[in-house]
Amino acid sequence: MSYLHFEQGEIKEKGGLNTAMEIEGQPALWQEIYDLILSQKDAIRDFLSPILSNADARIILTGAGSSAFIGEAIAGIVQANTKRMTHAIATTDIITHPHLHFIKEIPTLLFSFARSGNSPESLAVVEQANTYCNTVFHFIITCNKAGALVQSRFPNTYHLILPESANDKGLAMTSSFTGMLLAAILVIKSDIIASLKPALDVLITEGNELLEKYLPQIKAVAEKPYRRVIFLGSGEMLGIARECHLKLQELTDGKVICKHDSFLGFRHGPRAVINEDSLIVYLFSKDEYVFQYERDLCLSIEADTRKIPTLSYNRQLSDLKKSVLEITFSTPADAPNDLAFIGTVLIGQLLGFYRSLSLGLRPDTPSVSGSISRVVQGVTIYTGLVPS
Structure with missing residues (x-):
């Protein structure tokens, strides 16, 4: 390693x-x-x-x-x-x-x-x-x-x-x-x-490719002074976007505020969160039907006069002139990718890890105040008054 x-x-x-x-x-x-x-x-x-x-x-x-x-x-x-x-x-x-x-x-x-x-x-x-x-x-x-x-x-x-x-x-x-x-x-x-098994092999291959090929670029992005990072995903990638959101925010002890949403949902109000200090991370679907909707949102954000920087995962779009990094894989287009979405969460983990270090935090124990811990503390389970 x-x-x-x-x-x-x-x-x-x-x-x-x-x-x-x-x-x-x-x-x-x-x-x-x-x-x-x-x-x-x-x-x-x-x-x-x-x-x-x-x-x-x-x-x-x-x-x-x-x-x-x-x-x-x-x-x-x-x-x-x-x-x-x-x-x-x-x-x-x-x-x-x-x-x-x-x-x-x-x-x-x-x-x-x-x-x-x-x-x-x-x-x-x-x-x-x-x-x-x-x-x-x-x-x-x-x-x-x-x-x-x-x-x-x-x-x-x-x-x-x-x-x-x-x-x-x-x-x-x-x-x-x-x-x-x-x-x-x-x-x-x-x-x-x-x-x-073939889908597992794709997941493992892409995970290793990300770790072997993109670490220096991810580290460079993580060290930029973004104060807000927004992760967008569709379908199963929405849950991954939420986990990426938590990983970066958690590993930076809340010094970087994160959000997540679906590509379509982001249009309906949440888009107000972006500003010049933001980075948007596009967790693109490999499904061509889904990608049509995702691309339209990206082009809309690209037209924003504030020039919001973006990071793309799974796709490279020449239309995104403000992109700071595009992560793509050598996997053949017809390879089984039923499990590949699982590896997407590594981008949130790596951004969080490198940003934590750049802030002088300790990634294994990033909470300076101790307010969050590996196993949650202070929860009392009450019985006897639960509604029926």
Whole structure:
């Protein structure tokens, strides 16, 4: 590993070695996760079949923070593949209003995503689901075999524990995010997992290409004095845009304010956030139909007299005269790219990592005040007064 173009001793001294290794280790981790789920595909099928064979079942994807954004990114993919109504609802929303999110008479499959498995909300929502649903199955995807979600035994539960390298030591979720995201898709498609190997190879190849080819350029962009960064994405890329938004803002301890939106949604008011101190990051879709809408928004912003700088991912548009970087890949146009969107989040991770260092922060522990921590602190779970 290159440790993001730093000598290992130097980056360790700067307080970023864990985060650097976790970002760069993701392509190798993705292969490990594929192999893990391939080895469990029969057990996964046997667990999911009873609930998914019910035409009335629904699926809820839940987690807190980055773990919640996993659900946002893949809700449509899960619904399209299971043909069951699927909703991404954060534990932080369910915990206060379980009666608005669970429907007692509807059989429910609850996917819980958790890096540590020790967030108070994670355990409480599993318990609430058992109370508010007559029939509930839990599929827990976590990076920590010692977490409370694993140690607390619930009926109708499948625990998928990812390799130890997914259990980030740094504050910001990096390998844990992409690891759990990939795992969830492979679980839902476990009956055809062998056919996904070419798509996995594309994901890994593009991840390695980004790390090997673009680090100096990304570092140069990250060190520019942008005060606002906006990430735009469509479909599954919208959830990725939100995670990129959090990564850059989190790793810079809030010194860089970030936003996210869809390309079409950005027109409807949120566009007011851009100014001369902004950078817009376009997370382009590889789908030509979707790209038509994305391109139109880009051309509209290009016409802005304030000359807003932009960064493009997945596409190179000659019309974007104010672009500071275009990231493209050598992947053939006809290559299977069902999983390639997962690697897009690396751009948010890398911008956050390099900007954190340029601000004199320590990427492994960027919160100077200690107001944010690896496992959320200070949450009290109240019982006895929950509406029915």
